[in-house]
Amino acid sequence: MNQNTDLLTLRSVSKSYGTVPVLHDIDLSIKDGEFLTVLGPSGSGKTTVLRLIGGLEPLTSGEIRLDGQDISRMPINRRPFNTVFQDYALFPHLTVSGNVGYGLSVRHVPRKEIARRVAEALELVQLGRFTDRFPAQLSGGQRQRVALARALICQPRLILLDEPLAALDLELRRQMQEFLKSIQREIKTTFLFVTHDQEEAIGMADRICVMQAGHIRQLGTPHELYYKPNCEFVARFFGENNLVAGKLGSVQGELRSIETALGRLVCSISDQPHLKTAADGASAFAAFRPEALHLADAKDTDNRFSGTIADMAFAGSSTVATITAGADHTGQRLRLRMPSRVDGSTLKSGATISLAFAPHEGHLVLA
Amino acid sequence: MTALPRLSTVLLAAITTLVAVLLYSPLAVPIVSSFFTIAHGNVDWSSPTLATYVALAENHDILAALRTTLIVGVCTVVLSVVSGTLLALYYHSRRSGRSLLQFIIFLPFLMPPIISGLALLIFFREIGLERSLLTVVIGHTVFVLAIVYRTVLMRLQSMSRTLVEASYDLGATSWQTFWRIVLPNLSSAMVGGAILAFALSFDETMITILVTGTQSTLPVRLWAMMRLGFSPDINALVALILMFTVLLCVLAARFLIPRQVATERT
Numbered sequence: 001m002n003q004n005t006d007l008l009t010l011r012s013v014s015k016s017y018g019t020v021p022v023l024h025d026i027d028l029s030i031k032d033g034e035f036l037t038v039l040g041p042s043g044s045g046k047t048t049v050l051r052l053i054g055g056l057e058p059l060t061s062g063e064i065r066l067d068g069q070d071i072s073r074m075p076i077n078r079r080p081f082n083t084v085f086q087d088y089a090l091f092p093h094l095t096v097s098g099n100v101g102y103g104l105s106v107r108h109v110p111r112k113e114i115a116r117r118v119a120e121a122l123e124l125v126q127l128g129r130f131t132d133r134f135p136a137q138l139s140g141g142q143r144q145r146v147a148l149a150r151a152l153i154c155q156p157r158l159i160l161l162d163e164p165l166a167a168l169d170l171e172l173r174r175q176m177q178e179f180l181k182s183i184q185r186e187i188k189t190t191f192l193f194v195t196h197d198q199e200e201a202i203g204m205a206d207r208i209c210v211m212q213a214g215h216i217r218q219l220g221t222p223h224e225l226y227y228k229p230n231c232e233f234v235a236r237f238f239g240e241n242n243l244v245a246g247k248l249g250s251v252q253g254e255l256r257s258i259e260t261a262l263g264r265l266v267c268s269i270s271d272q273p274h275l276k277t278a279a280d281g282a283s284a285f286a287a288f289r290p291e292a293l294h295l296a297d298a299k300d301t302d303n304r305f306s307g308t309i310a311d312m313a314f315a316g317s318s319t320v321a322t323i324t325a326g327a328d329h330t331g332q333r334l335r336l337r338m339p340s341r342v343d344g345s346t347l348k349s350g351a352t353i354s355l356a357f358a359p360h361e362g363h364l365v366l367a
Numbered sequence: 368m369t370a371l372p373r374l375s376t377v378l379l380a381a382i383t384t385l386v387a388v389l390l391y392s393p394l395a396v397p398i399v400s401s402f403f404t405i406a407h408g409n410v411d412w413s414s415p416t417l418a419t420y421v422a423l424a425e426n427h428d429i430l431a432a433l434r435t436t437l438i439v440g441v442c443t444v445v446l447s448v449v450s451g452t453l454l455a456l457y458y459h460s461r462r463s464g465r466s467l468l469q470f471i472i473f474l475p476f477l478m479p480p481i482i483s484g485l486a487l488l489i490f491f492r493e494i495g496l497e498r499s500l501l502t503v504v505i506g507h508t509v510f511v512l513a514i515v516y517r518t519v520l521m522r523l524q525s526m527s528r529t530l531v532e533a534s535y536d537l538g539a540t541s542w543q544t545f546w547r548i549v550l551p552n553l554s555s556a557m558v559g560g561a562i563l564a565f566a567l568s569f570d571e572t573m574i575t576i577l578v579t580g581t582q583s584t585l586p587v588r589l590w591a592m593m594r595l596g597f598s599p600d601i602n603a604l605v606a607l608i609l610m611f612t613v614l615l616c617v618l619a620a621r622f623l624i625p626r627q628v629a630t631e632r633t
């Protein structure tokens with residue numbers, strides 16, 4: 001169980017349904033023991049990736065390797081992976097223990113051992129008392145855990161989960177997120193978890209793979225994706241962000257300037273060589289998070305501009321100001337997020353304020 | 368506000384009762400008259416009797432016809448359930464020729480029975496098959512196949528595709544998936560279809576008259592008895608058939624309502 005060895009590798013995998021291409025040249029490596037989340041809007045091809053890996057659909061081209069061996073043509077029932085389906089796919093005519101033991105029973109494991117391992121698996125997902133119930137007699141969260149136990153019991157190398165929490169209400173979803181993480185830590189199995197909810201992805205994943213329109217846009221830790229998005233799509237999709245369009249200017253060490261409607265801004269380009277080499281005048285966006293934007297004070301020399309508060313929204317722990325900035329304070333909408341205080345904010349709608357963000361908290365993405 | 372709905376409920380109940388009485392009271396007549404003697408259009412309520420049933424039990428022709436009906440029914444059920452299920456599985460697997468196949472299955476059920484019966488009769492004569500119980504069974508199977516096929520296919524189509532996928536995903540072979548997942552989920556539809564098939568075979572008359580040999584089934588026998596005149600044991604026979612048919616319908620409904628509803632009540 002070494003986090004640095006690749007368990008599964010997808011090499012230029014493409015998939016078309018009929019003549020409609022759905023995945024384009026996907027390259028992806030899943031490390032042994034990691035919790036990898038595939039994140040993307042609906043229709044981006046997440047489920048398809050999962051179905052190709054699980055063997056439920058044939059590849060159109062490319063290959064899938066497990067421990068370096070090509071398994072592209074291995075039949076589904078021989079692949080050492082198990083899936084937790086979006087609709088759980090519990091067998092309605094079997095009890096909880098019948099469902100959980102199914103994978104062992106079709107492999108002709110002796111009855112006694114099945115009973116022992118089913119009990120263990122149900123203990124792990126905290127469903128020990130429900131062995132004789134039928135799926136129709138369980139709540140959504142319980143069905144979810146039965147589906148998980150059924151997948152775990154075969155001791156797969158990789159567990160594939162397709163939006164398993166989508167059908168649960170918010171509170172239960174939070175609990176299940178923590179629960180899934182704790183189980184993954186306990187059994188140390190690799191999880192490939194599909195979701196369209198970026199908060200869920202940030203909270204659970206070791207690494208996140210962002211998909212859009214059948215392409216992988218970026219693969220990295222939640223921190224990398226949040227602070228160093230490599231394209232406009234990821235910058236907009238992943239967390240709240242302010243994007244200001246402009247033309248690239250000169251490089252000064254780890255910083256680069258960009259000419260925008262807000263004036264000349266300076267942003268960090270550390271670890272992003274493609275931004276260092278991009279041509280002067282190329283179209284790009286300055287991107288900075290709402291929490292990086294603040295009221296300017298004397299210390300702020302760079303990235304200063306003024307704006308008008310269009311709206312103040314109280315959101316519990318934080319308060320969000322919507323600001324219009326740029327020429328005549330009309331063109332550019334920005335968001336500023338600050339911690340809430342019991343006395344309320346001194347800022348009022350309609351006020352004109354001076355704003356700034358620190359250069360190392362801004363970054364650039366090419367348009 | 369409350370008076371109007373109440374008035375309409377009462378009206379609705381009255382109309383429903385009236386319709387029910389008009390539609391079903393003719394059915395009550397043979398039941399009543401199987402227990403009481405009727406003279407000059409008046410029921411003699413004073414002396415209930417089982418005499419008609421005794422007469423029926425001693426009528427060897429009728430008992431033989433009943434036996435024939437049961438044999439034909441059971442054979443028809445077995446044949447139609449097996450072939451109807453296989454055909455539904457074939458249709459569901461999206462192989463070629465499925466619409467044509469479906470059309471052919473439904474044809475004998477939708478055509479007037481006399482046409483189906485004549486077609487079968489000509490067919491049997493052409494291939495030199497003597498008219499016998501075998502030809503009756505074949506005729507009935509062709510006729511009821513559509514019902515079993517349709518019942519099983521509907522269940523198959525309402526079954527989530529991911530169930531089969533989950534089975535393969537957990538390591539099962541196609542054979543195991545069929546026996547352990549697909550078939551158990553079809554079983555109640557198959558039982559429901561079997562009961563309907565039996566009920567249809569039980570009172571099928573037209574095709575039977577055309578393709579049977581020397582033996583007659585119960586409805587055919589009844590038909591023959593009617594031509595000779597109205598005897599009291601016919602009342603008993605009709606009453607029995609009526610009760611039996613109601614029982615079959617109740618059973619079929621039980622098997623054909625979705626399992627979910629049944630278990631969620633517990």
Ligand SMILES: Nc1ncnc2c1ncn2[C@@H]1O[C@H](COP(=O)(O)OP(=O)(O)O)[C@@H](O)[C@H]1O
Nearest residue numbers: 017020022040041042043044045046047048049
């Ligand atoms: N069986 C199929 N036949 C044809 N098109 C499909 C099929 N399954 C998915 N697609 C298409 O492939 C694209 C990606 O689908 P999917 O992988 O389910 O996306 P996601 O899971 O990210 O929502 C969608 O545009 C969808 O319409």
Ligand SMILES: [Mg+2]
Nearest residue numbers: 046047048163
């Ligand atoms: Mg999906």
